[in-house]
Amino acid sequence: MSNIKMISEPLKNMPWQDRPEGSEEIVWRHDTNPIMPWNPTKKCARIYNSAVMPYGDKFVGIFRADHKNGRAHIHLGWSDDAINWEVENDEIQWIDEEGKPFQPGYAYDPRLVKIEDTYYMIWCTEFGGGAALGLGMTKDFKTFTRLENPFVPFNRNGVLFPRKVNGKYLMLSRPSDSAHTPFGDIFISESPDLTHWGRNRKVMSKGGSGWWQGTKIGAGAVPIETSEGWLLLYHGVSWTCNGYVYSMGAAILDIDEPSKVLYRCRDYILTPEKIYETSGFVPNVVFPCATLHDSETNRIAIYYGAADTHVGVAYTKLDELVEYIKANSELVPGDEIALR
Numbered sequence: 001m002s003n004i005k006m007i008s009e010p011l012k013n014m015p016w017q018d019r020p021e022g023s024e025e026i027v028w029r030h031d032t033n034p035i036m037p038w039n040p041t042k043k044c045a046r047i048y049n050s051a052v053m054p055y056g057d058k059f060v061g062i063f064r065a066d067h068k069n070g071r072a073h074i075h076l077g078w079s080d081d082a083i084n085w086e087v088e089n090d091e092i093q094w095i096d097e098e099g100k101p102f103q104p105g106y107a108y109d110p111r112l113v114k115i116e117d118t119y120y121m122i123w124c125t126e127f128g129g130g131a132a133l134g135l136g137m138t139k140d141f142k143t144f145t146r147l148e149n150p151f152v153p154f155n156r157n158g159v160l161f162p163r164k165v166n167g168k169y170l171m172l173s174r175p176s177d178s179a180h181t182p183f184g185d186i187f188i189s190e191s192p193d194l195t196h197w198g199r200n201r202k203v204m205s206k207g208g209s210g211w212w213q214g215t216k217i218g219a220g221a222v223p224i225e226t227s228e229g230w231l232l233l234y235h236g237v238s239w240t241c242n243g244y245v246y247s248m249g250a251a252i253l254d255i256d257e258p259s260k261v262l263y264r265c266r267d268y269i270l271t272p273e274k275i276y277e278t279s280g281f282v283p284n285v286v287f288p289c290a291t292l293h294d295s296e297t298n299r300i301a302i303y304y305g306a307a308d309t310h311v312g313v314a315y316t317k318l319d320e321l322v323e324y325i326k327a328n329s330e331l332v333p334g335d336e337i338a339l340r
Contacts (some may be wrong), residue, residue, distance in 0.1 A: 002319035006295035007225040008162075011054055014292040015082045015301050017315055026324045027248070027269045027302065027316045030083070034276045034310030036063075041089040043067050044075065046281060049305035051112035051221075051290040052082060053119075059292075060141055062110045062121055063087055064305075066281075072108035074123060076141060082292060082301070083313065094136060094146045102146045104134055109305075111289060113160045113222045115169070120194075122158035122171070125149070130178040133158040135194065150197050151189070154178050157218035161258070162225065169194055170258060172203065172219035172232075180244075184216035186234065188259050201259035202339040204234070204251065205332045211238045212247045212268045220248070220288035221302065228322050229255045229262050233288045233302060236268065246285040247271040248304065250325050259338040266330035269321070270314055272307070280307025293318070 019028050036047045043065070050063040061077040065087070073091035096102035110123040118137050121144075125134035130153030136146045150158070154176045161170040168190040176184050186204045189197045206217045213236025223230040230253040238245050247268035254260040272284045287305035298318035306312040 002298070002323075003227070004298070004319040004322050005227045006293060006298065006318055007227065008293065008295045010296045011292060011294040012296070013057075013081075014054075014294050014299065015313065016297075016299050019315075026321055027314050029274065030313035030315070032083075033274065033312045034306055035083050035313055036085065036311040038309070040085075040087055041065070041075070043089050043091075044087070046309050047075070047087060048308055048311055049109045049287050049289050050303065050311055051110050051121075052079075052292065052303055053112055053114065053290070054292065055141065060112075061085060061087075062092070062112050063311075064108045064110060064123075065091065066108075072106050073104075074107045074110050074121070092144050094144050096146055104146075107134060109156070109287075109289065111159050111222060113162050115160065115162060115164070120160055122160060124156050124158075127153055130154045131156060131176065133173060148195050150191070150194070154181075156181070156184075157186075157220075159219040159222055161230070162222055165190075165256065165258065168192055168199075171197070172223075174216070174218045181216060182239070184218060186217055186219050200340070202334060203253065203259050204261055204264065204335055206236070207332045208264075208266060208330050210267060212236050212245070212271065213238070213249060215239045215244065217249075220304075221291045223253065223258070224291060224293055224300070224318070225255070226252075226318060226322065228326075229253050230258050231318070231322065233291065235287050243284070245272060246287050248286050248288050248302075250321060252322065252325055257338055261331055261335035263325045263329040264331055264335060265325050266328050269316075269324075270302075270304070274306075274312075276310050276312065277306045280309030282308035286312075 052061040059082040077087035248270040251264040290303040
C-alpha cells in the first residue's frame, strides 16, 4: 500500500480504464479515443484543449471550440460520465463586474478550477493587440463574469492553483510573444485578490538532456495537491524538420513554495503516436489541460488536446506516476530554487 496520497475530495464516478494487459506504460489512453469528433455542433468545426470538472452529480466542461470561420471561442458542455458530452452550440456570454457585456474577440485553451465556492476560468485572449490571459468566474455556470486581465501581453498557459498558498492566489503562466512562440518557460505569480499580481518567480526552464522539451514548456492541468508536493502535468515542445511536436511531462513542486521544483521527468510520459494525435489541423500535438482524480483510489484521468482537432483521455495512478517521476528525475539548472 503506497503512502503517497492526494489531498482532495473523492470522486467515485470519474471515468476509468485499467492499464491494458501487457502494457508497462505509466500513462495509457482511453480505448475509444478521441472522445470529441469533428463538427461536434452546428457552429463548431473542432473542439480540443479543453477543461472539465465535477459539478453536482454530473460533469461540466469548458471547451475550446474553433468555429467554422476559424475563430476560437469557449463553449459550455455537460456529461453524465465525463466521456460523452453535450456541448452547447453558442459560446459562453460574458459580462463585466458591473453587469455589462464583455465578450472576448477570441478565447482559447481554457483551464477551469474551483477555489472555495467559486469556479474560475483562465484562457488566452486578445488584449492591446497581443495574446494575453483572460480571467473569469462563475458560481452556477449560468452567469459568467470576466475579471481584470491578470497580466499584460504577451502571455499564455495560465493555470490557477486550486487553493491559496500562504494566503495568496497563485497562477502559473508562460510569458511569450504574439506569434506561435518559439520559446518559453513556466513562471509563477501571486495575488491577494486576483487583481493585483506580483512576486514573480521562474518555476521551470525548457531543456534537459533530451529534446522533447528543448524548445518551450507550458503548464497544463491544474496542479494536484499530494503528500509529496504539487503534481504538475505540463507540455514540452521540440522542433523538428516537420515542425513542432508537443508531448506531456510531469513534475513535483514544493508544497509551500511551488516555484521550487523537487522532481521532474527526464522523459515524456505521453507523446503523439496515435493517428488522432499525429494527424489533424495541427499534427503531432498532445496538450494536457485538465484532470479528474479520486483520492480514495489514486486514479487520475487526464484530458488533453490531440492535434488541435480532438479531445483525448488518458489514465494513470498517482502513486505510480510520482514514483516514476522521482526515479527518473532530471532538473534543469535553476529549477530547484525560487528564481527571481
